[in-house]
């Protein structure tokens with residue numbers, strides 16, 4: 001899962017980003033409305049974490065634009081404004097949830113999990129391919145119900161492939177699932193993650209194959225011969 005974090009206080013933004021990453025969530029930081037608008041144009045985010053008091057305006061003004069680009073994009077507002085009128089106003093503007101600063105990261109993670117559990121065609125609870133299952137809320141893979149421990153990037157690759165299993169996933173889509181805006185992307189790094197992931201899946205006896213579709217991308221499928 002990739003999050004757009006719109007927050008103008010650098011320390012707060014970096015601390016949140018680090019905390020989210022420790023929990024397997026990728027976060028891009030936008031410090032103002034203008035950069036957030038630009039980031040939303042990429043259409044690669046699964047959740048918007050939105051501060052209200054930004055240097056160039058009210059963060060809430062971003063919600064209509066975000067929804068126009070992606071109708072079911074979940075939005076959690078993060079703000080120092082804690083009055084009842086502000087909270088209700090934020091929800092009326094279309095936010096799915098509201099957290100008043102200061103908040104514990106654990107609470108934010110719980111709210112994110114709650115949003116992911118909501119039914120939506122884009123937020124399936126899990127996907128099963130052969131004896132492999134990926135739990136999208138826990139960001140964990142299981143082979144025959146045994147948890148598969150994977151390094152973060154491999155887990156993100158597998159998550160992206162499981163979300164679209166049976167379909168070819170373009171390289172660019174996989175890159176965007178694995179690297180945020182601050183990462184320097186090396187073109188062969190993705191292939192290295194995929195081959196390590198293949199080895200890990202084979203060692204765990206997962207009955208799946210990751211096929212290379214030359215010049216296009218990758219395809220995750222149940223192994224035909226069992």
Ligand code: CA
Pocket residue numbers: 007008009051052053054
């Ligand atoms: Ca602020």
